[in-house]
Amino acid sequence: MYAVKAMPRPRSLTPAQLASAALAVIDRDGLSALTMRAVAQELGTSPMALYRYVADRDELEALVVEEVLSTVDTAAPPDESWQDRVGVLVQRMRVAIGGHPAVVPLLPVHRHRSPTVLRWTETVLGVLAEAGFAGTRRVVALRALLAYAVGAIQLEHLGPLSGSGTDAMAGLSPAEFPHLSATAADARRVRPDAEFDGGLDLLLRGLAVSSD
Amino acid sequence: MYAVKAMPRPRSLTPAQLASAALAVIDRDGLSALTMRAVAQELGTSPMALYRYVADRDELEALVVEEVLSTVDTAAPPDESWQDRVGVLVQRMRVAIGGHPAVVPLLPVHRHRSPTVLRWTETVLGVLAEAGFAGTRRVVALRALLAYAVGAIQLEHLGPLSGSGTDAMAGLSPAEFPHLSATAADARRVRPDAEFDGGLDLLLRGLAVSSD
């Protein structure tokens, strides 16, 4: 028999546990409650134990982002038109994020590191390619879709919800802001889903026209 | 003569000085360097002196955001088509923010409290109204433009610049991500301005089609 190597003490946690504990903290107490100490407490260990699994707080945040995004189905949907297929892909992303609104501010920062985002982007590009988009036009189309998705999701979740937004809108003097105060009334009647769909539809129409 | 009231000690600072000192800190050392202590040092006072002018750090951030946005000309531009006029208004916003990329993460959070954003929105709505948009269609058009602007500006400034983004894209296996690796090469040749303009143009085309 060969000499038995010193048995490494088994890890007591997995990155997946880290991610879901951190997400639980955020969902329950908000993004500002996400601290190394809070996540450690959630897992019943000491704060420093986390550093066996992540290099720093930044990496913990990236883990949370991927935890949320990993639920997105990145397979190409079966719909007939390419507009519908792109629309479904964007909607899947929106729905996944909508379940955890408090993580929204983390998304722009950590989007790059997410394997799910890479696969999602690959699928979107495939649909666009089939639809005849190539070269610069495809780059512009992709970035426009991403920009709209990122922006619309943020507007939806860091928007009027924060409270002071709607208040400021409601207290506008119709004399100084005629269009704005008129639109504020209309805006209250538009459901977030319809707003998101409507904007996405505008962009998809623009893409369709540009491909003529 | 009446009894002379106790002369209030004159304030040594103005909110404008606070705002520009805070912006100077951010521009020089980045957003993470924005602390009450750093701004106080920039102004040559004690940290607690700032609390005479702002209630808390949040209000300081709002001041910085407005400092950046206040340079935006919110008057309706003279261009002929409504598409061009909306386009110019969005571009003005982008240019103002582009001068201070480090404040980008603050914008979604404090956008609501900015008087400049209110005036800008009023102007955009006016152009849309002239173009025949009303009711729900106008709400959707405005929110779509805002979403695109917010998202595209963030993608531009927290995008590949952060480093790890382009690295991740460059190291993709063409086998697993054929479209993505092909597009990554194309993407490097598209200038940020052209990308932003192109996406905005897609949205404006969509708006034009929807108004038929």
Place this chain on the structure above:
DNA sequence: ACCTGAACACCGTTCAAGT
């Protein structure tokens, strides 16, 4: 090898005191 506890260098903010 993995985990812990104390400690360091920061934060924002409260409070009592100075002029």
Place this chain on the structure above:
DNA sequence: ACCTGAACACCGTTCAAGT
């Protein structure tokens, strides 16, 4: 009235020590 300095309750992270 306005400003200051010390102090409090937090952070993320380093380090030396335990098992």
